[in-house]
Amino acid sequence: MKIVAPIRQLDEIAALARAGADELYCGVTPREWAERFGGASANRRPGGNLPSLAALAEAVELAHHNGVQLSLVLNAQQYSVEQIEFALEIARGYTDMGGDAVIASDPGLILALAEAVPGLRIHVSSVATCRNADGARLYQELGARRLILPRDITLDEAAEIAAAVPDLEIEAFILNDGCVYEEGSCNTLHLPGALGGPICLDRYAYVHRHRDGRPLSPALAARLQENDAAYRRWLWYRFSCGFTTTAEGMPFGPCGLCAIPALGRGGIHALKIAGREGPPERKLASVRMVRQILDAHERGESPAAVMTRARDLRPSHEHCATGFMCYYPEVVGEAERARETARHSPPTSPAPTSD
């Protein structure tokens, strides 16, 4: 499996490649785009983009020099006709630079890219919210070569899609930056923090009620109150445990490291690290974490050993046990059992002794 990591500036490229990334992805907001359409409309991340096409060309060259591929993100939920025409110009220029793939979500743009830039690899963004094989086949018919699965998918579903569409590469989330709502079904802005931020983190007070107008019983009201408290705990995990890290800089938050053996068995082609707008140190630590666990899997360690290694990495056993930090919480039980077994088993090889 390949490790796919985000960049927002040129000096991240060599470091992430050295740390073990196989592919990188970036956005770009040329000044003309920002002037015509606003900076936020190119790819949903106003603060995480390369500033110009010249910088993009340099990024492509640097990536290839460091032995990694670079994909360009054009994944707004929807583009106007004028924006699609402009995006096609960007894609043509990017192809001339030697760029490797465009990540897109709007099916209209995907169709337009396939027709207008025929040699270009198209990766379907997670924002497309495609989580079945028939949808994957349609995108493949339109010209896509890879499908990035949405965050909210189970391992069984991912494996089923990969098996059903074997000629389409499948990429799955592995680390960082959870969303609450499905990206493709969230029609809101990430407002500046002072005005509320992402809507899922905004401070909404919930007044529960029966839809038919009956009053809530005290018992149900108490259950709803407990559920709201649990939801707020889950939300903290979903948003990277308050964007905390270990002392070594390893990020807490949405994670699928324990699921790497299952993702490998399921025919997943690439593992996506999210967080284009994050600091370089976070990206670097993230790539190292995934590299370490993926290497263990690829050199043939047992799934139980890989899971235990993943659990011991930060370590974050207490967080892991909640399941709230997991992209694939269905493996929590298996990972817990693997770690308990490892703790209570004698070492498989004798410890070295000194003479």
Place this chain on the structure above:
Amino acid sequence: MSAPLTFLRRPPAPPPTGASAAPPTALAALPASGVAIAVSMVRPRTLERLCADTPARAAFWSTTLHDAALADWLAPLRPTRLHVGSEFCERLLPEPEQLARTLAEASAAGLEVGLLTPVASPEVLRALEPLFALLPAGAEVVVNDWGVALRLREFHPLLQPVAGRILCRMLKDPRLGNPQYAPPAAHGFASPWQQRLFARVGITRVEMDMPLFAGADSFAGVPLPLGVHLPFAFVAKGRMCRTAGLARPGPERFAPRPFCHHECLGLAARTERARDGTHDAWETLHVGNTMFCRHSAASLAVLAAAVAAGRVARLIVPGEAL
């Protein structure tokens, strides 16, 4: 989507909105022909009240929508369609026996049936097959997933796919109070590429929510017969369901693998931002995995004018109280 920095300029407070706003903008009367009403329900019942006389319908709409002016506007037109199922949750599809019963009851009431379908996991695709088999030739299936649309084209060509509102992506953030965001809030149906995609999977009708800051042009440029949802727009939906957290403790309480006892059919929440100095443009509520906002009276007046001008072929109204 992310905010342009110009939003840092706080907009002026919007006029009061929602059911309690006063006085509501006058609604142009519904024309007697040229527009149809579809009623959407997860678990259809009380169809007889929908198909009775105007006063009974007015009472039904008033109880369901909590807006007397809107109820009076809708009541003269007898609904002709029933949309059953769910666009938002894979756990709210009807069982085949339920759908068969609904088809019979709707037929007796003189209503055509369409099936609402959500974003589809592989399991949903499997669950849809026996439902498709029950639908009569020509029945509409509202699709919110391109995979479902392709499946209909390939395996059920006698059913009519309709592009649902989840496929119509546009900005609908209820916290925005400034019309400067109206341009990016437009629908994308006019795109030639989008139209080719519709043709490719056989889509012949489209549905949308009302845009923010709806204006005279909001419903223009749609190349196919248009259905518009009222009085609620969906703001965002998850696969994870906050309400379903009531159903199970443990690591998968808010996980994508769905499990619940359909708690959302009985429960909802009014949501309000606990933030000083904000003045949200739209009333919001949360049902299951979805946040909705309620249109302002002014937006409904724009919709009524678009209906009168023949730009909207169908109004889609929830038949269950949110």
